Amino acid sequence: MVSVEIDVSKGKSTVCILKPYGEIVCSPFEVMHVEKELESLAELLQRLDGEIRIVMEATGIYHLPVLTFFQEKGYFIAVVNPYAMKKYESNEEIYAELKLLGRRYRHYMEQHVRALQELIHVLDYTMPGIKKLLKSWNEANNKDKLSDFVDVFWHFDTITSMSREDFLSAYMEWARERKYHQSQSKATEIYELASNGIPTLSSSTPLTKMLVREAVSVLRTIDSSLSHILARMQELAKTVWIVNSKLNNFFKVIHSILDWC
Numbered sequence: 001m002v003s004v005e006i007d008v009s010k011g012k013s014t015v016c017i018l019k020p021y022g023e024i025v026c027s028p029f030e031v032m033h034v035e036k037e038l039e040s041l042a043e044l045l046q047r048l049d050g051e052i053r054i055v056m057e058a059t060g061i062y063h064l065p066v067l068t069f070f071q072e073k074g075y076f077i078a079v080v081n082p083y084a085m086k087k088y089e090s091n092e093e094i095y096a097e098l099k100l101l102g103r104r105y106r107h108y109m110e111q112h113v114r115a116l117q118e119l120i121h122v123l124d125y126t127m128p129g130i131k132k133l134l135k136s137w138n139e140a141n142n143k144d145k146l147s148d149f150v151d152v153f154w155h156f157d158t159i160t161s162m163s164r165e166d167f168l169s170a171y172m173e174w175a176r177e178r179k180y181h182q183s184q185s186k187a188t189e190i191y192e193l194a195s196n197g198i199p200t201l202s203s204s205t206p207l208t209k210m211l212v213r214e215a216v217s218v219l220r221t222i223d224s225s226l227s228h229i230l231a232r233m234q235e236l237a238k239t240v241w242i243v244n245s246k247l248n249n250f251f252k253v254i255h256s257i258l259d260w261c
Helices: 035-046 064-072 092-126 145-152 156-160 164-178 184-196 206-237 250-260
Strands: 002-009 012-018 024-032 052-057 076-080 084-087 241-244
Touching: 024 035, 035 064, 035 092, 052 064, 064 076, 064 092, 092 145, 092 206, 145 164, 145 206, 156 184, 164 184
Parallel strands: 002 052, 052 076
Antiparallel strands: 002 012, 012 024, 076 084, 084 241
16 A cells, blocks of 8 residues: 655645555655646556555645545545544535536646746846745735736836835835735835846836736736635535544544555
8 A cells, every 4th residue: 555645735735655664655745736747646656556545634725626636536535634534425516516626726727827927027027026025826815916016016117216205105005905014124125126126128118018917917817717716616615524533643644544444
């Protein structure tokens, strides 16, 4: 028997493959939640000798795309956390919808990665370095600080055309309206970056503003689809049967499940 232990986080998982008595088959490695990398993991598992049993730690709803992917492949899967073990009831409609949503999630996540790369590519010409200061899409609150910011301040010139005090005031007002943390230190960092940065695409070129905002629009459309998919998956997740567990150590839970099965 081969135990595949998956620790799920936002957008990626850490995978460790073990044989009985703790013999390591593969040292821990990361897998992004995109079709290509999950398929590569599935191909790796197919090459292993022995019965494959997958155990993953539930992390909110982020494990659902991985769960549905391997369920569709026909693998045995147990989903656990330190306090509970989740078993999905036999409901063909729920399984079918989860499988479909899992596939669509992976599809849109790949599109999200490409769209974000395209936006960053454009920003490298207009606002080099801005990505390091502002976070992209957050699945927890469905907000994208980077996109929201560059939709308004789409070129360093839109920042440096103001005095430091005026930009700090404009940033604080923008953050208040968008319900982001109103940080003067963050605004100061951005102003310093803009003052010292060297854009290679002029703000006076009419195409520049259009390129940035079009990239933002595409990314927002994709993120909106991801948000709807995750919301539906979360709704379906509420239908699962939760069995309480008093085991405090995750790996003890894993081995108990494997022994029981």
